[in-house]
Amino acid sequence: MDIDALVKRINELAHKNKETGLTEEEQTERAQLREEYLKNIRRNFRQQLDTIEVVDK
Helix, strand or coil, X not given: CCHHHHHHHHHHHHHHHHHXXXXXXXXXXXXXXXXXXXXXXXXXXXXXXXHCCXXXX
């Protein structure tokens, strides 16, 4: 799932939670989507850190 679709679905579940609440299945889905999102963020951040080159010490 691409990041835009992931964020869109997380936001849909957040809005539904505020309005009517979530079922057990939706809560599980939300937790899985959040974890996938965080893994993606960590991976991208790690890639950025790996490309940094120290010029002057």
